[in-house]
Amino acid sequence: MDTLIERCAGLDVHKETVVACVRVPTRGGGREQCVQTFGTTTAQLLALRDWLVAHGVTRVGMESTGVYWKPVYYVLEDAVECWLLNARHLRNVPGRKTDVADAAWICQLVEHGLVRPSFVPPKPIRELRNLTRYRKAQIEERTREAQRLDKVLQDAGIKLSSVASDVLGVSARAMLRALVAGTRDPELLAELARGTLRKKIPALREALHGRFGPHHALLVGTILAKLEFLDEALAQLSAEIAQVIAPFTAEAVLLRTIPGVDRRTAEALIAEIGVDMTRFGAAGRLASWAGWCPGNHESAGRQGSGKTRKGSKWLRTYLTEAAKAAAGAKGTYLAAQYARLRGRRGSARATVAVGHSILVAAYYILDRHQPYRDLGPDYFRRRHSREHQMRRLVRQIEALGFRVTLEEAA
Numbered sequence: 001m002d003t004l005i006e007r008c009a010g011l012d013v014h015k016e017t018v019v020a021c022v023r024v025p026t027r028g029g030g031r032e033q034c035v036q037t038f039g040t041t042t043a044q045l046l047a048l049r050d051w052l053v054a055h056g057v058t059r060v061g062m063e064s065t066g067v068y069w070k071p072v073y074y075v076l077e078d079a080v081e082c083w084l085l086n087a088r089h090l091r092n093v094p095g096r097k098t099d100v101a102d103a104a105w106i107c108q109l110v111e112h113g114l115v116r117p118s119f120v121p122p123k124p125i126r127e128l129r130n131l132t133r134y135r136k137a138q139i140e141e142r143t144r145e146a147q148r149l150d151k152v153l154q155d156a157g158i159k160l161s162s163v164a165s166d167v168l169g170v171s172a173r174a175m176l177r178a179l180v181a182g183t184r185d186p187e188l189l190a191e192l193a194r195g196t197l198r199k200k201i202p203a204l205r206e207a208l209h210g211r212f213g214p215h216h217a218l219l220v221g222t223i224l225a226k227l228e229f230l231d232e233a234l235a236q237l238s239a240e241i242a243q244v245i246a247p248f249t250a251e252a253v254l255l256r257t258i259p260g261v262d263r264r265t266a267e268a269l270i271a272e273i274g275v276d277m278t279r280f281g282a283a284g285r286l287a288s289w290a291g292w293c294p295g296n297h298e299s300a301g302r303q304g305s306g307k308t309r310k311g312s313k314w315l316r317t318y319l320t321e322a323a324k325a326a327a328g329a330k331g332t333y334l335a336a337q338y339a340r341l342r343g344r345r346g347s348a349r350a351t352v353a354v355g356h357s358i359l360v361a362a363y364y365i366l367d368r369h370q371p372y373r374d375l376g377p378d379y380f381r382r383r384h385s386r387e388h389q390m391r392r393l394v395r396q397i398e399a400l401g402f403r404v405t406l407e408e409a410a
Helices: 042-054 069-076 099-111 123-155 170-181 186-190 195-207 214-244 246-255 263-273 283-290 313-327 333-345 347-368 386-399
Strands: 008-013 017-025 031-039 059-063 081-085
Touching: 008 069, 008 099, 017 042, 017 099, 031 042, 031 099, 042 069, 059 069, 059 099, 069 081, 081 099, 123 214, 123 263, 123 313, 170 186, 170 195, 170 214, 186 195, 214 246, 246 263, 246 347, 263 313, 263 347, 283 313, 283 347, 313 333, 313 347, 333 347
Parallel strands: 008 059, 059 081
Antiparallel strands: 008 017, 017 031
């Protein structure tokens, strides 16, 4: 095979060690291979960088091993061109599984141009990604704590969630704190209701009569304290995200023109795919990278499963939430698309299709710096002529066993 990269390196990255293999040309026209092992501390990684620069390496390939590749990549990216490689593309010949062999194999794949780099966003986007992902994790943790709270209340016979729409609202929290403090009288607890909830005081008195014991008080008090901590943490994270995303405010505003995409979703989309769409080159490539398009599995003329491939679980979560929100936005193309597909393919596939449309729209919005333009809820009807729709409806009625006679209305 032809040598495409004259001076390249392959790194086999682990938690505490990095095995580096360098392949460079010799004076006789051949190839020389050098292997050395380094640690993963910052000092050792700087030594690795100096060693690669001394050999004149222009491209480094490394496997995406958990999170251990990140410090290595971040130290080397300013000195040499770094390629993060998909582990599924680096399978070696069976029987040759050692750290040195892995590093040499990665180096040869890079040398002959047999691999492609994975998308690694620039530093500002990486910082935003860390913040949005952690915020999402805390939002999910808050949801779990709220569910635990309701389970404890159900165990104590307190049916507060059956009357109050929000168990974590101002009135509900006041009642829960009173329960933790030792108040058990339903009359006194119900009087803590505020606003519109006061209309339900008789129902509250009945719902707050239960078997709330000391261990329930301990559990509820602990959960309430954790929820308060999570609320404060989420507020701090959102404030920091607002500062970090400030350079990309225009892009976030444009993304929010898509039905189903709110402020948090727009921030998360920018954190996951960035704002430079030239890194993908086409909307289809972005969808393929995200694992949000039909799979392609054909063998011997037979088409296999079209299941979507694996992609970023974070991006999948954001697109799923946006697709479900868009499906409920009446009078839009995305809602019509969801309703059209749900009856034929089911809600899960309809959600994937709408999420794919949102991702494609996000690509063109970021690439062209233009707001979203809705095709309208009647797009699927307008795209075919009147005669085409007439013939389709006639065929459907005839398939039911009826004879159709058409007459032009006055």
